[in-house]
Amino acid sequence: MRLPRHAWAILPVAVLLGLVVLFAVGLRHDPRLVPSPLIGKPAPAFELRQLGTQTIHRRDDLLGRPVLVNFFASWCAACRDEHPLLMELSRRGVEIIGMDYKDTDADGERWLRLHGNPYRTVLADPEGRAGLDWGVYGVPETYVLDAQGIIVYKQIGPLDAQTWRDTIAPLLAAVPAQGR
């Protein structure tokens, strides 16, 4: 390579700038957020009892309209943080399915009585088997499903108003609501 002598002086600066860009991107990335391989795929099948009853619900009961599937638990502190937002969304007509993860029916019901119930249906996942199939690794986690039951987004950790406004609401608006 025949470069003018000064061209080589730029090299260290270029390398440094490259590193700065790399760090700027890399350090802002939260390593605790593991992207779900389920995005763009059909939601995993499940067969769960409705909380406090013996009624069985399946994955196909979610089809036909976009829904949020929210994994929560009465023992989960961060679930309290997102709860007011879920209440607000349910008042606005957003359909939310609750998955009471690794919890007892009694504790789950008491928690919902205490803080309010934003869910259309609450399903019990006492052993976390459905959670395992859905790739849940810490509550709260929220999945956005389109009308065909395809997972279009996954929120790890508490849902916040900004994520709702900037990411999830546009996704739901883009999803044609079938059968309504």
Added chain:
Amino acid sequence: MRELTRMRTWLRAVLLALCAVGGVHAQHEDLTPEQAQRYQKLVNELRCLVCQNQSIADSNAPLAADLRDQVYVQIRAGRSDAEISAYVTERYGDFVLYRPPFKPATWLLWIGPFALLLLALGIALTFARRRTRGAKAVRADADQLRRLLEEDGQGDRR
């Protein structure tokens, strides 16, 4: 002196107890030795997502326990290592594998270090060659100068 011996005995008991606690979840006595070996290998190659940088073998997180149970149940059900790995990655992604697969998304991860090494070698070679070329030029200059001086000297003698 007796005090010290007593303390040593006590310390040994505590350490033994700690070891016992650490080994609690490794007891699956109904596995064949070959199955137990596969179990150990698998749980050591799967990353715990809650407490990252720990394998599910090392982690006490409930999710790690669930995944260990799954590995155990599926080994007993006769599923292969590849099937069990696929089961976990379908749910949690390649991130759970401490040894990620070689595919387009991980090319940079696998080839990156070698590519960087090659690049560094290339740059080093270029510099080294330039320096020898420079040295050669200096040597050529010196030879020429000596020749000129010699010619000059001969001229003086004449």
